Amino acid sequence: GLRLAVVTNQSGLARGLFTAAQLRAVNARVEELLGPFDSWQICPHDERAGCGCRKPAPGMVRAAARALGTTADRCVLVGDIGADMTAAGAAGAAAVLVPTATTRPAEVAAAPCVRADLSAAVEEILARAALVAAPTEGRRAGTVLVARSDSAGDVLVTGPAIRAVAASADRVVLLHGPRGRDAAALLPGVDEHIEWPLPWIDGNPTP
Ligand SMILES: [Zn+2]
Known part of the structure; x- marks a missing residue:
């Protein structure tokens, strides 16, 4: 399964609206109803503290x-x-937004992804996870075209990705530009090379 964490702003602690013991009791109940969770990240500060953990800061998500x-x-x-x-x-x-009574319409409009409830959000996440999961045995792609049409360094750093593609494909065709030719020749897992100058990379446009 997926590992789960809670990231929660609890400025009520700093403002004296509830005690640490009360917060622990609430979290224990949440854990009982929805958990178990692998990690809890709690920001106890209020807005004026300017901490790096209180959302919208990214601290708790990283932690x-x-x-x-x-x-x-x-x-x-x-x-x-x-x-x-x-x-x-x-x-x-x-991120997935699951609107509640406190969600403003502008927040819904700006969200990268919106789902009606928690189960729909979970479905969305599992569907995405399946898309990036390693291909299961026996499901091989036929011929895959990989395009990396810029300089040598760019072609070289694509090496690991090409090997990953080659692991589950019958044939890998690499399209590269003239400036990536030497690097492309070094990459394992490539069955055929196509050299093709793309006008927006190798062109010589008049000013
Ligand atoms: Zn904080």
Whole structure:
């Protein structure tokens, strides 16, 4: 399954609206109803503290990713306000908005992805995870065209991606430009090379 973390602003702590013990009791109940969670990230500060953890700052999203043993760009944050979406974006994570009574229409309009409820958000996340999952045994692609039509360094750094494609394809055809020719020749996993100057890379446009 997927690893789960909670990232939550709890400025009520700083403002004295509730005690740390009360917060722990609420979190324990949330854990009981929705968990177990692999990590809890809680910002106890109020807005004026200017901390790096309070959403929309990305601190808690990054910390949660670290606690889960991954990076934020491999995480999806589900939230109900714009600050959640902003925090996710600032950390490099994907985000799904599930509107509640407190969500403003502008926040819904600006969200990268909106789902009606938590189960629909989970479905969306699982569907995306399936798209990037390693291909299962026996499902091989035929011939795959990889296009990397710029300089030698750019072609070289594509090497690991080409090997990943080659692992599940019958044949890999690499399209490269003249400036990537020497680097392309070094890459393993390529069955055929097509050299093609693209006008926006190798062209010589008049000013
Ligand atoms: Zn904070």
